[in-house]
Amino acid sequence: MAQSLVIEALTAQAFADFGDVIEAHAGDGFGINQGFTWRHHKLATVSTYQANDDAIISIFSSKNRPTPIAINMMERHPLGSQAFMPLSDTPFLVVVAKAGPEPQLADLKAFVTNGKQGVNYGTGVWHHPLLILAPQQDFLVVDRAGDGNNLNEVMFSEGQCAQLDVTDLINNLTTNRE
């Protein structure tokens, strides 16, 4: 039976080894536009590895997975960062392991966002593809385009698989929306 991962609330401090949490905090920037806009400045920086790489903007439309959610692989982008910002205020899940050798089950960390937060995975940080709690959710994604292979995957053997028990999180979403 797969081991259940503990799911922590996402904070910038807990996520520091993996990248940036994209969220506005009071006083974290400066006023612009004749006083009508507050710029929460530089919450994340897009990293690209090669001189001719581009930072590009895409929309990812995601569907939810069967529960409990099986974690049987991880991926990383060795040539650039990848940012995900939800386009609706609904929590989603983040499963990560530090940049470096292929992760083992014990290296995985799982987080749930507060609904407003986005994340920016650092270059080479292992992460699971999008894991959402709502039936569907869209994200603005800012990542890197250019020459070369920017995707590595690791597949876990069956005895090394993990799972996320998300029934309570999903039920809580429903309650909050009623």
Place this chain on the structure above:
Amino acid sequence: MAQSLVIEALTAQAFADFGDVIEAHAGDGFGINQGFTWRHHKLATVSTYQANDDAIISIFSSKNRPTPIAINMMERHPLGSQAFMPLSDTPFLVVVAKAGPEPQLADLKAFVTNGKQGVNYGTGVWHHPLLILAPQQDFLVVDRAGDGNNLNEVMFSEGQCAQLDVTDLINNLTTNRE
């Protein structure tokens, strides 16, 4: 009395001289993540002018302005593009003029988004700072950071000012949310 600008519905075709419309269309990308995500790929590219510039991610928290909305200045960023993606599904306004010499009143074009759309202003494209219809709205902003001055402004003389008549658009927002 200021001249009222015609406000058009935003489309990629109408906006082609000014930058990209960031919106998902069916079939505009490819499936990823074991079939659980559709990537609407490369809807916009971040332009930076200098080799050491960064693409950065910020959140802009904007407040609405008195109506009719006065258009008495425009700005441009000569060293990079600037993308705005709304973090709530509410239309906002876009006022632009082509990159080049300081715009005159007759050069201005005004658009209203459909609530899902974002925009990416091309390098040097004249635009008015954020103009929202709701009392407040947040945007994810992807633009350029680096050395040098990346902001030019033009202030219009009083006889050259324009205005946006937005009462109907605001009333329509309210109706749609009831």
